[in-house]
Amino acid sequence: LRIALDAFGGDNAPRANIDGAKLALKQALESGTESFEIALVGDGRQLEKFGLEPVSSQLSFIDIPRPKGRSPKSLPSIAENPESAIRTALRMHSQGDFDAVVSAGSTGAQVLASILELERCQGVSRPAIGAFIPTAGGNCLLIDVGASLVATPMHLLQFAIMGNVYFRELMGNPSPRIGLLNVAAEAYAGEHAAIEAHRGLSESRLNFVGFVEGRDVPAGKADVVVVSGLIGNVLLKYIEGLPALFSKFASISDSESLYRVIAEKLDFHTFGGEPLLGVNGVSIICHGASNERSVAAAIHQAVRISRMGLNRKIEDALKESADLVSIQHIKKAGFRRGLRPRR
């Protein structure tokens, strides 16, 4: 297995990425798991500045000169320029040179570049990112957390199907409880797109538990919580910010032990990165503020996902669901009415 790591992606690049790659290899050696190779991809002259020495045959450097022209900081120039590091790495992945690509760079650019270079799985109209968040009943998968912003009923249904496959394969739970996030629990109330998707999910073979409201998420009412990327992103980042709130409360309490548990449970560095679900390949999206530890965790995640055969399973699940009349119904309704407000 060969994992490409975007050397200059992320707020702490390239230091955190280089150290994270070395840490991942060390951890794999120590735990005795099957070995893999890491290729750091990026501008060679810039990498040289950081005094890099190949530490082992498993860590190589691939020079992708920074494209001339527009600032590489803006999303369009990174994603639209075929010569950018992320696109080159993803193209090499699609050609078989790598088994996965890991990046802590701009999420928007990586999503767009992944769609352009890897293309979408059959039946997927919009890829999604799932993220695990803690609940009283174990970790639940929130999907989508920002691959796109607004979702039609058809998109929500696809997120549910992809999230179901991902949760099932990763957590070994054959029938995760699928919930659809909404502002009300009644099947007729709330956002239009959610109401339409509810109808489709009710007729699907998924273990659909209906609408979940905000409070049902931390209570652990569903294993997979389906939502538009706009809401999912706000919620995920809110959760990420909670330790800042509780550190304030902890200072006025006589013990900080619960605070340490909370901070650890909510620490995004533990999760590392998550795959963009619905593209033909393994594109692992990391937090922009990733550190050495989270980069290493993301590399292990890339290895795990690469061995899972996830995309074929997603395609099969979508094919199965395509037979349902409800999806055709929703597909039309989605395009026609999905983006309008309730009234």
Add this chain to the structure above:
Amino acid sequence: LRIALDAFGGDNAPRANIDGAKLALKQALESGTESFEIALVGDGRQLEKFGLEPVSSQLSFIDIPRPKGRSPKSLPSIAENPESAIRTALRMHSQGDFDAVVSAGSTGAQVLASILELERCQGVSRPAIGAFIPTAGGNCLLIDVGASLVATPMHLLQFAIMGNVYFRELMGNPSPRIGLLNVAAEAYAGEHAAIEAHRGLSESRLNFVGFVEGRDVPAGKADVVVVSGLIGNVLLKYIEGLPALFSKFASISDSESLYRVIAEKLDFHTFGGEPLLGVNGVSIICHGASNERSVAAAIHQAVRISRMGLNRKIEDALKESADLVSIQHIKKAGFRRGLRPRR
């Protein structure tokens, strides 16, 4: 002052409402604040079943017979029926019989009924509900949390102006920091409606601190966080559910003191209820699961808001802002493009 309380609104009605009314009067008596009257409004025959006795001259019962026909549980029948208890109470309020109406019934029905009976303040196209949530920098006002779901740039701008007045008057902070919730911090990135509203807010006289991301909310980066009702509602309810999550963690830690602080800070019963901002009157919306304590808190909130002259101040603030060219610009952009996705 005379406050109408919807006797049969809420999951714990009428018991919690009756007990809450008595508690509020007792608290007012004990604290020596200016006195007020409470009128419990609802179906008299049903109230009789609960063996009600007038406890004082300050607590009266007003019989509003339950309208015949459709089930009063559905939103349209409650809000669209002029004879429903909530509409009758609001109509009596608009005619001067009451100074405020408090209800723990359906939020959707109360919003619609308030718009129909009280009408909107001059310049307000969509009323909003603000709710206080704890942050590391004190309580912040999240607006809107569900008076409507999807918001155009113009609506977001109005939420900001109304939230600014409300926070200023209630908290005595002359220039609260206004933040606009988005998935990114850059002025050009994220949801289209947010980007357009950002432009208008930048040109306003408000103390606008720009986009805030999910994690900035608990960190306390803004005093007023402006957002569409769909996202605000999900976030508010998520926060409400956090004690369930942390009670789980607390059991594995050696002390529960921080948990008690968290549970208390996040307890919605403390807040009682919030006014529907932007209607000509005082319509206090309570949590459906309100108990005796939160109903009493909502009644005190109704008394406070009634004495504040909030609506005139909101109208003045909107009039002031209407002069800005930016608002006209946004108004058009909002109707034309506000509801479309980013791409």
